[in-house]
Structures are given as structure tokens and as C-alpha cells.
Amino acid sequence: MQTTAAYLQAPWQFELRSVELPDAPPPGEILVRVDACGVCGTDLSAAISGAGGWQAFGHEVAGTILKVGHGVAHLKEGQSVALETSSFCGHCDLCRDGRVDLCNKGPNFWGRPAMGFSRHMLVPACCAVPYEGLTPDVASLAEPAGVAFDMVKTAGLRLGDRVAVIGPGPIALMAIPMLLRSGAVEVTCIGRPHSGRRLETARELGAEVMAVAGRPEELPELQKRFDQVLVTAPVESIPGALSLLAYGGVLTYIGIGTGDPKITFDANDFHFRKLQLRASFASPAVYFPAVLDLLKRGILPGPKLISHRFPLGEIAAAMTVSRDDKANTVKVVVVN
Ligand SMILES: [Zn+2]
Ligand SMILES: [Zn+2]
Structure with a gap:
């Protein structure tokens, strides 16, 4: 299937690309329709001075599951999910000793051809945390809230x-x-x-x-x-x-x-x-259920934290306002 994904390259270049994704997710993965994705300081750094050429970006994602791959039993189509940028493996000594927060061997979605600033993306199923009762822009705050x-x-x-x-x-x-x-x-x-x-x-x-x-x-x-x-x-x-x-x-x-x-x-x-x-380095990204609950209870007042919303087509404007207008921006979210 075809989807649209935003790419960046330093210094400060942005492009929307048409990207080909497999029609069915590979085993253990899910196809997600991206509903909202927040702009993060890491995105700004990558666009200002990052190395490595053109790359897809966006990692503070809330979306809807469109398809589940083989072997994914705990998620279903139509579910709303917030995405952990990286998870833990569950098998290493650190995980078995109860320190999943220290595991850096888990699946993640960094470096994929379509990331959070896109219409669709494929992600490992273990990165998806279901939520309900929140709007997608507020649910996309789960990642920075976890940090x-x-x-x-x-x-x-x-x-x-x-x-x-x-x-x-x-x-x-x-x-x-x-x-x-x-x-x-x-x-x-x-x-x-x-x-x-x-x-x-x-x-x-x-x-x-x-x-x-x-x-x-x-x-x-x-x-x-x-x-x-x-x-x-x-x-x-x-x-x-x-x-x-x-x-x-x-x-x-x-x-x-x-x-x-x-x-x-x-x-x-x-x-x-x-x-x-x-x-503090929130990788793997854990604590999503806890912060989704804080958002739901309004202890973290999501709507107050979101100062700007842009459509995907205006990703360059979303990035520019985040860089140039720190006095008036809190969180900038791209919504599909
Ligand atoms: Zn971030
Ligand atoms: Zn592990």
C-alpha cells in the first residue's frame, strides 16, 4: 500500500514522500493509521544539525490499528493505541531481574520508512499501548509524559x-x-x-x-x-x-x-x-498506562499543554513554530 510520510534532512529541509508499505503487516507487527504526532526537541535537533541524510521522523504517536500481523493476539483492529518508541525484550538478564527499564534490546520503530509524521506506519505490536477516553492529540502526549x-x-x-x-x-x-x-x-x-x-x-x-x-x-x-x-x-x-x-x-x-x-x-x-x-533516559519507553491515566484524570491537563495543531501537509510550519516561537509554544501536535 502507498502512504505519505514526512522526511527531514539537516539543515532544515522537509519533504512529504510517497512511501510503499507491505499490504499485510509482518508477523508480530501492526499497521497503524497515525491520528496525531507531537513535535519533540529531538526532531528539532535532527533538523538543525543531525547527520545521516534524509530520514522519516516523528515518534510521539497516537493512532488506530488497521491490521494486525500473524501472532498478535493481544491487540485488535480498530483499537486506539499510543506507541512506545522502544520497548524491552522480556528475555535478557536485566528484564528477568525486574529491570525492564534498563533493557535496550527491545523492538522499536526508529529508522523506519514511515514514522510518526505520516499517514500510516508499521510498528512492532509490543510497542502499542491501547487507550480509550482521550482525543488522539492528547494521547500523543503519552510519550513525552513518560519521559x-x-x-x-x-x-x-x-x-x-x-x-x-x-x-x-x-x-x-x-x-x-x-x-x-x-x-x-x-x-x-x-x-x-x-x-x-x-x-x-x-x-x-x-x-x-x-x-x-x-x-x-x-x-x-x-x-x-x-x-x-x-x-x-x-x-x-x-x-x-x-x-x-x-x-x-x-x-x-x-x-x-x-x-x-x-x-x-x-x-x-x-x-x-x-x-x-x-x-534520566526514558528508553525503553515504559510507564504508558500510568501516564495515560494521568492524562485521563486531567492531572496532566492535555488540552492546556497543546498550544498548536497542524495538518501533516504543514509539517514544515509545525517545525518552524516549534523552533522560532518558544515564548508561545508549549506542545505542537500534527493531527491527521
Ligand atoms: Zn520525544
Ligand atoms: Zn531485556
Whole structure:
């Protein structure tokens, strides 16, 4: 069958292509009609500076199952599903020891000829998580919400923690309600003065907000104030963010540096103040049932987080607004 898929190539080129998919899904796979797919910072990085030539893209997907391949017994045609970008294998030692979150041997749909910004795609059946009671644009938030969930889980809050979130992007915003329900007595979201709508959304989600023009660590009132600091800002924010931690504090970082990823910090201060530095990397993408439930209950208010919707034919415009108008965009979703 023929379908349409968006392709990108750095720097900043986009193309809609006609792509041939098999008429029947291979064993263990499903054919999905894409209903919605969110634009992610990873897509922007790939379009700005990514290597490797033309590639299909889009990985925050909600769709409808059109056909199931041989051997797929747990899903059926017509079901609405959110897609995990990668799953776990279920067979390796890590999986058998109960650490499926650490398994990197599972099936995924990266590198396929039609990804999330397309009309149809083929995916491994184990990546599909059924949902009901949500619109597809909101269901497409499950993937980034799972990333936020992983970050909050990795941080490991205690009741009474004072928490700072640095960088008010969609992941940080989605983390705010989760932090407030995980024991935080206060969440302070720190952003740039130009991050208008994003900080406004952070406030609506229950955070105190601070617009800081310089570096947060230069503000004396923020020094050693937080038990937990979550950094979703560029890697060079980490050393300064460590100084915001109170004695025994934990810094959790998520991100892939596009510049020089090397940083330095005072290891003696780190040692004597008993600080911790943790990495969150939500691959495999787990926790979908939990975040779909948070979306359904409105604890994660999906409609408030989606600022723009575009049709697939306007993928270039969807990408451009995400890159150029950070003040007014929260989540941009392409809907079919
Ligand atoms: Zn993403
Ligand atoms: Zn495994």
C-alpha cells in the first residue's frame, strides 16, 4: 500500500514522500493509521544539525490499528493505541531481574520508512499501548509524559522536598503535577524572561515561577535552597544547578547536549555536601498506562499543554513554530 510520510534532512529541509508499505503487516507487527504526532526537541535537533541524510521522523504517536500481523493476539483492529518508541525484550538478564527499564534490546520503530509524521506506519505490536477516553492529540502526549514520569521517578522524592525545575519545556511542565503528587511541598520553575507562555503554564500547573535573565546560581536567594533540582536545560546548566542544592540534595538531568557535552564542577563540594547527580533516559519507553491515566484524570491537563495543531501537509510550519516561537509554544501536535 502507498502512504505519505514526512522526511527531514539537516539543515532544515522537509519533504512529504510517497512511501510503499507491505499490504499485510509482518508477523508480530501492526499497521497503524497515525491520528496525531507531537513535535519533540529531538526532531528539532535532527533538523538543525543531525547527520545521516534524509530520514522519516516523528515518534510521539497516537493512532488506530488497521491490521494486525500473524501472532498478535493481544491487540485488535480498530483499537486506539499510543506507541512506545522502544520497548524491552522480556528475555535478557536485566528484564528477568525486574529491570525492564534498563533493557535496550527491545523492538522499536526508529529508522523506519514511515514514522510518526505520516499517514500510516508499521510498528512492532509490543510497542502499542491501547487507550480509550482521550482525543488522539492528547494521547500523543503519552510519550513525552513518560519521559517526565521517568525523570520524576529517577529523582526519587521524599515528602516535604523543595524542588526546582530548570527549563520550562514540555517535559518539565509535565513533571510539575507529578512532583506535586510525589511529595514536593513546593515546586519552583525557573525559566528565561522570554519563555512567557511556558512559565504561565507552569504557574497554572501549580509551580511558583521565576523568570531569570542571567544564571540562576547567581541569585543568592536560590543558593542551597532545594532538596531536588531537575534540569531539562542544556548540559552546561548542571554545575550552576548543583549550587542550588541543599545539603544531601539530588540533581536529575535529562537531555542530549548538542554542543560540547563536557562539564566541570567542584567535586569536593559535591562530596562534602553529599550531593547526588542522576541521569534520566526514558528508553525503553515504559510507564504508558500510568501516564495515560494521568492524562485521563486531567492531572496532566492535555488540552492546556497543546498550544498548536497542524495538518501533516504543514509539517514544515509545525517545525518552524516549534523552533522560532518558544515564548508561545508549549506542545505542537500534527493531527491527521
Ligand atoms: Zn520525544
Ligand atoms: Zn531485556
